[in-house]
Amino acid sequence: MSDDKSTPAQLDARNPWVLDTRELGRRAGLSRAVQRRLTVENPLGVPDVITVPQGAEVEVDLMLESVVEGVLVSGTAVAPTTGQCSRCLDPISGEVEVELTELFAYPDSTTEATTDEDEVSRLVDDRIDLEPVVRDAVVLALPQVPLCTEDCPGLCTECGVKWVDLEPGHGHETIDPRWAALVERFDENPANGSQESTEQP
Ligand SMILES: [Zn+2]
Ligand SMILES: [Zn+2]
Structure with a gap:
């Protein structure tokens, strides 16, 4: 998973998951609200258990804040989920909401210099990539044992009927x-x- 945060050589400005922070300015204290609906290119989660499926839209409501070390991104991401009840195998659908707080460090900042490469998100040409941050947070928040209802009785082990x-x-x-x-x-x-x-x- 640590690969997700390694800095790509370049961030494609046309990618909707990539935000340009230039408008924000580099003076600490400046902030800007960003709301976007982002389409999931690769399913988030565990296939056949529970995922935010490909093509689903993640709604992000973020505050970008210029801080000394970089740009602090905080806010929420909400996404639809689909999966299978792990007891009765019925299809289930729901929603996952996560809180995000991520510092994207300036290339020349102390944070950037003193933190392991795979532990810090970075600004690349003043751009930030939300995808790995949202992906990590969503995957962590998905239930490992999804259920249709909390007290789903599951299947008869003999005949497999609900x-x-x-x-x-x-x-x-x-x-x-x-x-x-x-x-x-x-x-x-x-x-x-x-x-x-x-x-x-
Ligand atoms: Zn069930
Ligand atoms: Zn039975």
Whole structure:
């Protein structure tokens, strides 16, 4: 994950996740509010568990603040999530909201000089890339065991049917597997017999 924060050689100004901080000015104390809807290019999260899917929009509401060491970005990001209940496997959808606070250090600042390369976000040509910051925060905030409801009873381990769809008192008699095979045969035979008898009137 630390790769995410390593400084790319250049940031594409046309990329909507990239903000230009030049308008902000370098005088400490200056600030600017930024609201954007950013489209997710690569799903955030764990596929088949829960993700902010590709094509979803992340709504960011940020304050950019010029500080001595760089630009401090703080605010919130809200994104839709889709996934699967880990107990009953039903599809689920929801929303994730995260708080962000990230210092993007100036290339010549003390922070930049004294912090490990993979531990600090940097300004590149006065631009900042929100993508890795939002990605890290969102991925951390996603539930590891997503559920459709807090008390989802899940599936019957014997037949795989959802408990909510089963009769109260549902259960399975435990039959020796060798007998189970015989029982199945037994169940099939009457059906076959009746079919044959209808074909031959
Ligand atoms: Zn469930
Ligand atoms: Zn069952």
